[in-house]
Amino acid sequence: MSTSTWTVASVREALVKKKVSATELATEFYGRIEKRNPELNAFLTLSPERAYAQADRIDAAVANGEALPALAGVPVAVKDVISTTGVRTTCGSKILETYIPPYDATAVERLERAGAVIVGKTNCDEFAMGSSNENSAYGPVRNPIATDRVPGGSSGGSAAAVAAGLAVAALGTDTGGSIRQPGSFCGVSALMPTYGRVSRYGLIAFASSLDKIGPFTSNIADAAAVMGVIAGHDPNDSTSAAVPVENYLHEIEKPANRLRIGVPEDYFGEGIDPEVKEKVQAGIGLLERLGCQRIPLQMPHTDYAIATYYILATAEASSNLARYDGVRYGLRVPGSTLIDMYRKTRERGFGSEVKRRIMLGTYALSSGYYDAYYLRAQKVRALIARDFADAFQKVDAIVTPTTPTPAFRLGEKSADPLQMYLADIYTVTGSLAGVPGISVPCGKTKAGLPVGMQIFGPHFREGSVLQLARAFENAGGFAT
Amino acid sequence: LKISRDDVIRVAELAHLELSPGEIDTYRGQLDEILSYIDKLKELDVTNVEPMAQGIVLSPAAKNAGPESHPELREDVLRPCEVAAAVLSQSADAEKPFFRVPKVIER
Numbered sequence: 001m002s003t004s005t006w007t008v009a010s011v012r013e014a015l016v017k018k019k020v021s022a023t024e025l026a027t028e029f030y031g032r033i034e035k036r037n038p039e040l041n042a043f044l045t046l047s048p049e050r051a052y053a054q055a056d057r058i059d060a061a062v063a064n065g066e067a068l069p070a071l072a073g074v075p076v077a078v079k080d081v082i083s084t085t086g087v088r089t090t091c092g093s094k095i096l097e098t099y100i101p102p103y104d105a106t107a108v109e110r111l112e113r114a115g116a117v118i119v120g121k122t123n124c125d126e127f128a129m130g131s132s133n134e135n136s137a138y139g140p141v142r143n144p145i146a147t148d149r150v151p152g153g154s155s156g157g158s159a160a161a162v163a164a165g166l167a168v169a170a171l172g173t174d175t176g177g178s179i180r181q182p183g184s185f186c187g188v189s190a191l192m193p194t195y196g197r198v199s200r201y202g203l204i205a206f207a208s209s210l211d212k213i214g215p216f217t218s219n220i221a222d223a224a225a226v227m228g229v230i231a232g233h234d235p236n237d238s239t240s241a242a243v244p245v246e247n248y249l250h251e252i253e254k255p256a257n258r259l260r261i262g263v264p265e266d267y268f269g270e271g272i273d274p275e276v277k278e279k280v281q282a283g284i285g286l287l288e289r290l291g292c293q294r295i296p297l298q299m300p301h302t303d304y305a306i307a308t309y310y311i312l313a314t315a316e317a318s319s320n321l322a323r324y325d326g327v328r329y330g331l332r333v334p335g336s337t338l339i340d341m342y343r344k345t346r347e348r349g350f351g352s353e354v355k356r357r358i359m360l361g362t363y364a365l366s367s368g369y370y371d372a373y374y375l376r377a378q379k380v381r382a383l384i385a386r387d388f389a390d391a392f393q394k395v396d397a398i399v400t401p402t403t404p405t406p407a408f409r410l411g412e413k414s415a416d417p418l419q420m421y422l423a424d425i426y427t428v429t430g431s432l433a434g435v436p437g438i439s440v441p442c443g444k445t446k447a448g449l450p451v452g453m454q455i456f457g458p459h460f461r462e463g464s465v466l467q468l469a470r471a472f473e474n475a476g477g478f479a480t
Numbered sequence: 481l482k483i484s485r486d487d488v489i490r491v492a493e494l495a496h497l498e499l500s501p502g503e504i505d506t507y508r509g510q511l512d513e514i515l516s517y518i519d520k521l522k523e524l525d526v527t528n529v530e531p532m533a534q535g536i537v538l539s540p541a542a543k544n545a546g547p548e549s550h551p552e553l554r555e556d557v558l559r560p561c562e563v564a565a566a567v568l569s570q571s572a573d574a575e576k577p578f579f580r581v582p583k584v585i586e587r
Contacts, residue, residue, distance in 0.1 A: 102563065102569075102570070195534075195536045196536065209533065209534050209535050210535065239535065301524075303520075304520060304521060304523075306517075307517060307519075307520050307521050308521065310514065311518060311521075318495060322495075325496070326572065327571065327579050327581055328570065328571050328579060329570040330570075331572075332572035335582055337582050338583070338584045339496065340582070341581065341582050343496050343497065343498035346495075346496055346497050346498070347498040350497075352503075355497055355499070356507060356510060356511070358495050358497065359488070359491050359495060359507055360511060360514060360515075362495040363483070363487070363491045363515075366491065366494060375531055376521050376526060377521060378531030378533055379526035379529040379530070379531050379532070380521055380529075381531075382529050382530055382531060382532035383524065383526070383529060385532055385536075389537075417510050417514065418513055418517055421514075433536075434535040434536035434537075459536055
């Protein structure tokens with residue numbers, strides 16, 4: 001493990017006081033990556049050319065006494081489903097093994113405009129489909145806390161990179177839990193913003209009504225700083241919201257002692273690991289001692305979320321992934337006819353989980369089954385969203401475990417897709433409702449594995465989610 | 481049985497996936513298990529529930545608001561978009577300004 005933990009604030013202070021240059025910092029992080037990555041497999045591609053060019057710009061700004069932007073010199077890793085000009089972007093798939101995007105995602109462009117140094121692209125489950133990072137075509141990521149265990153997925157590389165000190169912050173994407181679940185498994189802060197809060201221009205699509213980009217950080221102030229940079233309306237993304245962006249760094253300083261926190265019984269039932277339950281209950285107890293009011297909730301449709309999610313997400317994926325046909329980009333396997341080329345390209349280019357989900361989604365959308373599966377799932381999604389809307393009439397935040405268990409062992413669930421899907425049981429609800437949610441560390445099991453506590457807030461109230469998370473962090477909750 | 485071997489073959493055809501016989505059997509079993517689990521959605525009464533197709537449900541006020549609240553709509557003006565070379569450079573087989581593919585129509 002790294003001995004010194006850099007934060008957005010400490011990087012800034014060190015640059016301003018000329019204790020370190022952005023170039024030296026980039027060199028330090030590439031040194032750490034070189035040392036740790038062969039074991040962890042968190043990075044798929046490094047981008048030193050781009051990183052050092054940006055570091056030079058920051059160092060010139062420091063030398064000229066210019067005001068530094070919000071993330072000046074901060075080493076940031078980017079999940080490999082997010083486009084980066086000139087830097088290979090594989091989505092963890094063989095079908096995009098040599099793909100080099102001709103443009104930057106808006107989130108990446110905003111990070112760089114704010115001075116961040118993009119160090120490289122992180123490993124993930126293929127097309128973000130998975131809960132363990134074992135579905136990457138480039139091998140699994142290992143959990144830096146316990147290397148015989150998975151880091152979670154699908155943004156496993158981003159979570160592991162921050163947990164191992166290989167980046168100060170990282171971008172991940174969350175469709176059903178892919179930011180929060182690996183955040184929980186690796187013991188870092190992991191925020192899924194509201195649907196539409198962060199532009200998805202340049203995010204390679206998995207399930208368009210669910211995909212979100214959000215940050216992994218080692219602390220809440222850094223999450224607030226990164227969110228302040230990447231949030232906001234983007235004319236290049238028609239689903240991005242024109243809702244004004246809160247000042248997150250200001251919001252997290254507000255006292256949290258009057259907040260009403262809802263605790264849904266439905267999240268503590270069958271299947272939860274006793275140590276996870278105990279840690280999260282202790283976390284909620286700490287929030288009560290801070291002055292928060294605990295309000296028991298019923299969210300009766302929780303138990304239907306996984307079934308709903310795996311219809312909607314796979315249906316959308318089967319449509320989005322139709323574009324990988326060998327014609328315009330990525331792998332092409334020659335065939336005697338156009339259709340033959342499509343079939344051979346997709347057979348060789350996609351891994352087994354991606355094919356399984358394309359099959360499930362195609363089936364759910366096929367003639368004769370649409371009403372029974374897809375339409376019904378869209379209706380149940382509305383009921384799940386209503387559970388959240390009703391709850392937020394009564395409470396400011398909802399607090400739950402992030403996952404039913406701590407990180408499992410590599411290979412433990414990879415043979416049973418349904419068991420793997422059930423690992424997302426507490427995260428998919430919020431994904432379907434489109435609300436923001438964060439996973440924060442709330443201590444470790446006796447075996448030393450991190451446990452995550454999840455905080456949901458109302459739409460576009462990332463500020464209050466972060467405010468509560470910050471109060472918990474300040475009270476020592478991350479280590480309870 | 482939720483899904484037969486023939487169903488799997490038909491769905492693979494629709495999805496342009498060329499599955500091996502082994503894959504067909506594996507997927508049949510796994511999809512069968514997943515679809516049986518998904519059957520729990522039938523327990524719920526969804527009569528009169530509006531389907532939710534997007535990531536968040538807009539309030540009635542937001543739905544009926546004027547164009548000023550729809551920044552995703554812009555003036556319909558031409559803007560240069562000279563990306564053809566960059567786009568074609570990613571193709572396995574391109575000859576400007578076309579992507580080249582095997583024959584489409586069987587004789």
